Amino acid sequence: LALGIAAARAVSHPDFPLGVLADELRAAAHRLDALDVEGRAADLRAVFAASQQALSAPARRLFALLGIAPGPDIGADAAASLAGLAPAPAWKLLAELEAAHLVEQWRPGRYRMHDLVRLYAAESGGAAAERPAALGRVTDFYLHTAYAANRLLDGPDTPFRPALA
Numbered sequence: 001l002a003l004g005i006a007a008a009r010a011v012s013h014p015d016f017p018l019g020v021l022a023d024e025l026r027a028a029a030h031r032l033d034a035l036d037v038e039g040r041a042a043d044l045r046a047v048f049a050a051s052q053q054a055l056s057a058p059a060r061r062l063f064a065l066l067g068i069a070p071g072p073d074i075g076a077d078a079a080a081s082l083a084g085l086a087p088a089p090a091w092k093l094l095a096e097l098e099a100a101h102l103v104e105q106w107r108p109g110r111y112r113m114h115d116l117v118r119l120y121a122a123e124s125g126g127a128a129a130e131r132p133a134a135l136g137r138v139t140d141f142y143l144h145t146a147y148a149a150n151r152l153l154d155g156p157d158t159p160f161r162p163a164l165a
Contacts, residue, residue, distance in 0.1 A: 032119050048120040051100050058089075059096040060126055065134050066103065066113060067121025073112035074138075081141035082134050 010021055036043055052060055062083050066074065069082055080090030094111055097103040102121075103111045113121065127134070143162045150158050 032116065032123070044116065045120060048102075048117065051102055052120075052124065055096060055100060055102075056093075059093045059100075062090070062093045063097055063102055063121050064124050064126030064128075065131070066097075066111075067118050067124065068131055068135065069138060070135075073106065073110050076109045076111065078138055078141050079111065082138040084134070084137055 006021065010016070010018060013021075032045060036045060052063060055063065062079065062085075065082050066079065069079070074082070076091055076094060077087055079094060080087045083090060083093070085093075094103060094105070098105055098111070102117055103113050105111050140162075147158075147162045
């Protein structure tokens with residue numbers, strides 16, 4: 001859909017250099033705006049919104065939080081920490097998001113979003129009030145995971161000690 005919209009914009013503005021259109025798409029902050037087609041059912045945000053509205057409320061919440069998650073992908077346990085959930089409910093929500101084609105499980109237990117979906121999730125505003133706490137939870141998860149890995153490598157006398165949250 002995004003390629004079709006970009007091609008339609010190029011066709012409707014034959015005098016514009018393709019570099020101008022490419023520059024609009026390159027800027028992440030405005031990428032969804034560059035693919036916005038006023039009054040068309042094929043508008044990218046409208047398609048994403050329809051997919052998002054078909055989700056359960058907990059899946060919509062996780063979707064919004066995944067839009068701000070650090071890194072190119074996220075493990076299921078990290079996603080659970082991001083959302084403040086136990087692993088089993090988080091896995092069910094990730095499966096719901098995958099069934100809606102909003103995330104992809106590209107490796108067992110690892111999920112990623114297309115960059116346009118991720119931009120939409122981040123700007124959707126869902127769970128906005130809890131975003132700082134969610135980032136704190138996932139940072140703590142990564143810190144404690146790194147600590148456990150370091151203990152395996154260095155043994156129990158490692159000088160690295162995370163603070164308890």
